[in-house]
Amino acid sequence: MHPSGESEGYWYPARRDGQPSGVDVLNALRDYRASETAMRRRTRDSMAMGETDLLALRYLLEAETAGVQVRPKELATRLGMTSASMTALVDRMVASGYITREPHPSDRRAIILRPTPGADEEVRHTLGRMHQRMLEIANSLTPEDARAVVGFLLRMREAVDTIDAG
Known part of the structure; x- marks a missing residue:
């Protein structure tokens, strides 16, 4: 399900039986990437960096x-x-x-x-709490779930790395 509560189809039709599907996974991944991009923008702004x-x-x-x-x-x-x-x-x-x-x-x-040591401290100060929250969530996964997530993300990376530029 998309955060709006409606099942969107990304580019493909969504399942109508209420069960999570690959489309739901892609929507969640897209939403995560958008949140991560926004977080990086806020970090750059707070550190006055490009x-x-x-x-x-x-x-x-x-x-x-x-x-x-x-x-x-x-x-x-x-x-x-x-x-x-x-x-x-x-x-x-x-x-x-x-x-x-x-x-x-x-x-x-x-x-x-x-x-510089100050750079490391500033990055840790700026991102430390967020990284801690992310680590807590990742550590809450069962070993089986962690294997599934890691495997999925590695396969997704391989898929996007093989997209032809032309």
């Missing part, structure tokens, strides 16, 4: 946690950006205090990008 800046910061925070050093070129590749656009993004994020440029430990000509 979408790409927030994605870059998230990637740098993940790399920092994993002990991986990230050069601007690697970040540009990850985000699908040109070198000039990456330079502007890095300049903007350094000026706003979210990341630092540091000399590469073994290559004098290179730099690495690192998130």
Whole structure:
């Protein structure tokens, strides 16, 4: 059922017997994605960042946690950006205090990008409660339900990753 209480058909006819269907799952997934997009917009607004800046910061925070050093070129590749656009993004994020440029430990000509401790704290403050609520919900699943959800989402990702661009 759609939140409106009516069974909508996405692009396909909905079941009329009241049982949840694949269409209901796709509607719920679409609604979740819309809520997540709105949450990211609110997060960007509260942190005064653009979408790409927030994605870059998230990637740098993940790399920092994993002990991986990230050069601007690697970040540009990850985000699908040109070198000039990456330079502007890095300049903007350094000026706003979210990341630092540091000399590469073994290559004098290179730099690495690192998130500032303040950036990590701000992201945790901004998203911490929401992540905690999401984790509580995910942890409430039975192991069987968790396997089903993970399997479904992996198959959905594969389906959208194989859509032809042309």
